[in-house]
Amino acid sequence: MAKEYLAQKAEKKKTGNKALWLLIVLVVVVVAMVAKILLTGNLKPDNFTGLPTSEDAYAIAKGFILPTLKSSSADFSDSHYQFGKQSDSVYIIKSSVDSKNASGEKTTVNFRITLKYNGGEASREKNWTLVNLDEN
Secondary structure, X not given: OHHHHHHHHHHHHHHHHHHHHHHHHHHHHHHHHHHHHHHHOOOOOOOOOOOOOHHXXXXXXXXXXXXXXXXXXXXXXOOOOEEEEOOOOEEEEXXXXXXXXXXXXXXXXXXXXXXXXXXXXXXXXXXXXXXXXXXX
């Protein structure tokens, strides 16, 4: 009877150890997922989809230009921008934006912006670096 008791106790200990290891692995997986979400904002893998298009770069350029304007209204000439690449990840965009100043007068600002793409989702501004901005 004592041998049976010891055998049952050993079997329970084995089962308990397996459950503990399973719980530890589960906690590690959950912590890794939470860390991924906090660092990248999503759980999707960062698949490389190629370099950004001119439209991607122009959309990001508008995001960099808007804070420099002294107006809350801005009308970019979306169909009349010029696009060029200095290298694989450095983009140059020339365009203009119409805005109204404080007195309500319409002004046109021509700009030339150089952006460096750092990788990741092309639509996220944090994946770009402003290299140069010239406004006329």
